[in-house]
Structures are given as C-alpha cells and as structure tokens.
Amino acid sequence: MAITRASRHLVQNEPLIFERSAAGKRxxxxxxxxxxxADLTGLGRLRRDQIADFPEVSELEVIRHFTRLSTWxxxxxxGLYPLGSCTMKYNPRVNxxxxxxxGLAQGHPLQPEELSQGALRIMHLLSRYLxxxxxxxxxxxxxxxxxxxxxxxILMIHALLSARGEARHKVLIPDSAHGTNPATAAIAGYxxxxxxxxxxxxxxxxDLDRVMTDDVAALMLTNPNTLGLFEEDIHRIADLxxxxxxxLYMDGxxxxxxxxxxxxxxxxxxxxxxxxxxxxxxxxxxxxxxxGPVAVxxxxxxxxxxxxxxxxxxxxxRADYDRPRTIGRMRSFYGNFGMFVRALAxxxxxxxxxxxxxxxxxxxxxxxxxxxxxxxYALPYDRPCMHECVFSDQKQQAHxxxxxxxxxxxxxxxxxxxxxxxxxVVRGAMMIEPTESAGRDELDEFIAALRAIAAEAETExxxxxxxxxxxxxxxxxxxxxxxxxxxxxxx
Ligand SMILES: *Cc1c(COP(=O)(O)O)cnc(C)c1O
Numbered sequence: 450m451a452i453t454r455a456s457r458h459l460v461q462n463e464p465l466i467f468e469r470s471a472a473g474k475r476x477x478x479x480x481x482x483x484x485x486x487a488d489l490t491g492l493g494r495l496r497r498d499q500i501a502d503f504p505e506v507s508e509l510e511v512i513r514h515f516t517r518l519s520t521w522x523x524x525x526x527x528g529l530y531p532l533g534s535c536t537m538k539y540n541p542r543v544n545x546x547x548x549x550x551x552g553l554a555q556g557h558p559l560q561p562e563e564l565s566q567g568a569l570r571i572m573h574l575l576s577r578y579l580x581x582x583x584x585x586x587x588x589x590x591x592x593x594x595x596x597x598x599x600x601x602x603i604l605m606i607h608a609l610l611s612a613r614g615e616a617r618h619k620v621l622i623p624d625s626a627h628g629t630n631p632a633t634a635a636i637a638g639y640x641x642x643x644x645x646x647x648x649x650x651x652x653x654x655x656d657l658d659r660v661m662t663d664d665v666a667a668l669m670l671t672n673p674n675t676l677g678l679f680e681e682d683i684h685r686i687a688d689l690x691x692x693x694x695x696x697l698y699m700d701g702x703x704x705x706x707x708x709x710x711x712x713x714x715x716x717x718x719x720x721x722x723x724x725x726x727x728x729x730x731x732x733x734x735x736x737x738x739x740x741g742p743v744a745v746x747x748x749x750x751x752x753x754x755x756x757x758x759x760x761x762x763x764x765x766x767r768a769d770y771d772r773p774r775t776i777g778r779m780r781s782f783y784g785n786f787g788m789f790v791r792a793l794a795x796x797x798x799x800x801x802x803x804x805x806x807x808x809x810x811x812x813x814x815x816x817x818x819x820x821x822x823x824x825x826y827a828l829p830y831d832r833p834c835m836h837e838c839v840f841s842d843q844k845q846q847a848h849x850x851x852x853x854x855x856x857x858x859x860x861x862x863x864x865x866x867x868x869x870x871x872x873x874v875v876r877g878a879m880m881i882e883p884t885e886s887a888g889r890d891e892l893d894e895f896i897a898a899l900r901a902i903a904a905e906a907e908t909e910x911x912x913x914x915x916x917x918x919x920x921x922x923x924x925x926x927x928x929x930x931x932x933x934x935x936x937x938x939x940x
Pocket of ligand 1: 534535594595596597627629630671675700702703724739741
C-alpha cells in the first residue's frame with residue numbers, strides 16, 4: 450500500500466493503521482434498514498466500496514489510531530506553553546460547558562430576533578464588559594481574529610478621515626510591531642512608515658515627532674509593546690498624534706497585562722482590537738475560530754460594521770442594519786458566537802477582582818522568569834517587564850547555538866518552545882510569556898530547564914543544535930510543513 454513520506458515518518462516502528470486494513474472489517478454498526486433503500490447514483494456521492502483502497506478497520510483500531518496521534522501533540526492541557534505574544538492561558542472547562550448549553554450551541558443566526566434574545570443579550574453584555582475593561586465607547590464583536598480586527602479598525606479610520614475630507618496616505622508602525630500590523634496597513638492601501646524604538650525599547654518620541662506629518666492617518670501601537678514593555682509616554686504619544694490630525698490605533702493583543710489596571714480609552718487610544726482567544730481564555734490555535742472585537746471612541750461609532758446590537762426602550766435587543774455610514778460587513782452574521790459565550794463566562798467567573806488578579810499574576814510570572822534566567826541569557830532591555838519577557842541568544846551564539854536550537858532543546862525537557870526570533874528588533878529573540886496559568890513549581894522547572902540548556906550550550910553545543918532528540922521527528926522543514934502540509938495518508 451502506498452504511504453506518503455509524512456506517514457512513513459509517523460509510523461517509524463509502530464504499525465500504520467492503514468496497513469491494518471482488511472476487507473470486511475467494520476468500524477461502525479448500524480441498525481438494519483427500516484426504510485426503502487435510496488438510490489444515490491447521480492448525486493455525486495461515492496459509496497465506501499467505490500473508493501479504491503479505502504481502509505477497512507475496526508472501531509477500536511480507529512480509536513487507538515487517533516488517540517495515539519493526539520498524544521504526539523502538545524497543548525495547553527499538556528503543560529506550559531510559553532509562546533510569547535500568544536497568551537496561551539488555560540481554557541477553563543466551565544467555559545466549554547456553558548458554550549455547549551443546548552440553547553446556545555444549537556441557536557441559529559437566522560432565528561427570528563424574538564427567539565434570539567438570549568444570544569443577543571450575551572453579545573450585548575459581553576460588549577458592555579469589554580467597553581468597561583477598555584474604557585472605550587462602542588464596539589463590534591464581529592471580526593474573527595486579531596488581524597481581522599486590525600483590518601476592521603483601519604478601515605474605520607479610513608472612513609472617518611474620508612468623511613473629514615482628508616486623504617492621508619501613511620500609517621506609522623514601530624519596528625517592534627507584530628507582523629500583522631504592517632500587513633493590515635498595506636492591505637488597506639496605506640504606506641507603512643517605520644518608527645524607531647529608543648534604547649529603552651519604547652517609541653522614540655523624537656523620531657515620532659519627525660515622521661508624524663499631516664499625511665499620517667494613524668499610528669498602530671501595541672501597548673505593552675512586543676518587548677513586554679509599557680509605553681510610558683503613551684499620553685504624549687497620543688497627544689502628538691491627535692494634535693496633527695491622526696488617530697491612535699492600539700493593537701490590544703497584549704491586554705493580559707492591562708485588564709483591571711489600565712484602560713486604553715483613558716490613555717488616548719481611538720480604536721483597538723482585543724483577542725478573546727488570548728486575553729479572555731477562549732481556545733486558541735489550530736487556525737481558529739477566534740474573535741477579535743474592535744472597540745472605538747464615539748467619533749468612530751457611525752462606521753462600525755453592521756449589524757450593531759442595540760437595546761430598544763422596551764429592553765428588547767435587536768440587530769441594527771440601518772447604519773448609513775457603516776464600513777459594511779466584516780464577517781457573516783455576528784462573528785464567532787461560541788467565543789463570545791466563553792469570553793463572557795470567563796469574565797463573569799473572574800469578576801472585577803479576579804480579572805485584576807489575573808493581570809497581576811501574569812506580570813508577576815513574567816518577571817519571575819526574567820529574574821530566574823538573569824545571567825544565563827542576555828537581556829537586551831534590562832528593566833521590569835509586563836506580561837512577557839524577551840531574552841536573546843547572544844551569549845549562546847558564541848558557541849554557535851541559536852534561539853531556534855534552544856527552543857528545540859526545550860522540547861526534550863518537556864516544554865513547548867517560547868516564541869523564536871520575534872520581535873525583530875531583538876536579534877536572536879527568545880520571547881517568553883508564561884501567563885497567569887503557570888504555578889510557581891512549573892515556572893521553577895521551566896527556569897531550571899532553560900538554565901540547563903544554557904550550560905549545555907557551553908559544554909556540548911552539538912546536543913542542543915541537533916535537538917529535539919525525544920520526538921518522533923526531529924527537525925522538520927518548517928516552511929514546507931506550514932505551506933504544503935500533507936494532510937492525507939496517501940497522495
Ligand atoms: C496575536 C497577535 C496579533 C494577531 O492576532 P490573531 O488573532 O492571531 O490574528 C496581532 N498583534 C499582536 C501583538 C499579537 O500578539
């Protein structure tokens with residue numbers, strides 16, 4: 450039986466499920482047919498026996514196959530997942546239970562409004578909480594991810610400036626920004642102008658003053674930035690942008706450092722997105738579904754995507770499509786509703802004090818790691834951080850060991866790697882975000898692992914450079930694995 454390259458690697462020394470196939474084995478049992486058999490020919494559907502080489506295996510073999518595959522993966526439910534900038538926190542199971550309630554899971558967006566009041570109420574309530582948390586005036590829950598939220602926000606900025614009769618062509622983006630920021634600005638038709646960071650790792654005010662001309666539509670700023678540092682001059686930055694007619698977009702992917710402690714709406718932000726799948730504990734990874742709500746100041750409210758959920762005088766909620774200045778739809782229906790349910794469950798389970806505590810614990814954990822690894826790894830910006838810390842491989846480079854090698858070696862120690870080589874302003878970056886979910890024992894083990902790897906880099910660098918040694922596959926061609934994944938067992 451033909452096996453692809455990928456599946457041959459996967460089996461190694463274990464028999465491959467597809468090779469256990471034998472004619473007549475069944476993985477299901479159906480009751481005898483009690484209706485007339487339908488003729489499916491001509492419907493374009495294939496019967497199992499029309500597919501050549503369709504594997505025939507038992508139910509148990511199928512279960513074992515997929516269960517085994519699942520154990521070859523690593524997730525937040527397996528152990529620490531300190532992927533910087535991703536906020537890979539625990540997804541509380543109570544969220545899942547609530548999202549599976551029949552009335553919510555089985556709801557349909559085409560249900561009449563009078564039968565959807567509960568779902569609308571969930572979205573309305575979540576919106577109000579998110580506005581309270583961010584200090585903004587109005588919000589859309591529609592975008593399906595952070596990057597999608599960025600696009601929504603920038604289109605709204607464009608609409609506002611057009612309404613003012615202004616054609617501004619540039620968007621300023623700091624050199625520490627996430628790659629989605631310049632991509633968003635470029636796709637929206639703006640020219641991207643790079644903004645330099647200063648020696649402290651934050652926006653260089655002199656550079657901002659130089660590049661902030663009347664051709665600049667907006668500054669896209671992440672705060673805390675991707676170095677995990679709070680932009681302390683945020684008020685002056687906001688004033689400078691506003692004085693010259695621009696808008697301040699905040700990439701809110703790092704809100705896990707701010708919730709309950711600081712509100713972007715209070716420090717001059719005009720529009721921002723949130724990542725519910727980061728800050729608000731909805732599942733993350735595997736390509737979705739996510740949710741990237743966009744919150745705005747009142748000036749931008751008329752441009753929100755449709756529909757906007759509004760409450761009538763009688764308390765009934767409705768989806769308002771009659772909004773002449775809207776930028777239109779950004780996604781079908783209301784967005785990824787299941788994520789709203791989970792985020793709301795998370796917010797309500799934590800309450801104000803819990804959310805604040807979460808933020809403080811996330812920041813404490815990152816600083817614990819920062820101090821724990823001092824001396825073992827170079828720290829390009831040596832100052833207290835927020836929810837994540839960024840080291841570099843500078844010391845290990847002397848032995849030919851890079852951030853990517855160290856990350857691979859971490860796998861042998863049982864941890865998911867940190868974020869490698871981002872942010873780009875730090876050469877050989879090692880970006881670590883433990884989140885509040887990690888307990889002290891786990892942080893200590895993680896620190897010990899990274900310290901052991903630092904020692905190995907000096908004494909046996911080859912061992913680090915050829916890691917991982919404990920996985921089924923060692924070094925993949927990561928680009929091809931992402932761009933041309935082999936998703937079938939046979940071509
Ligand atoms: C994750 C992230 C994004 C993009 O969010 P997605 O939901 O992955 O599209 C943007 N900016 C920063 C700083 C991020 O960490």
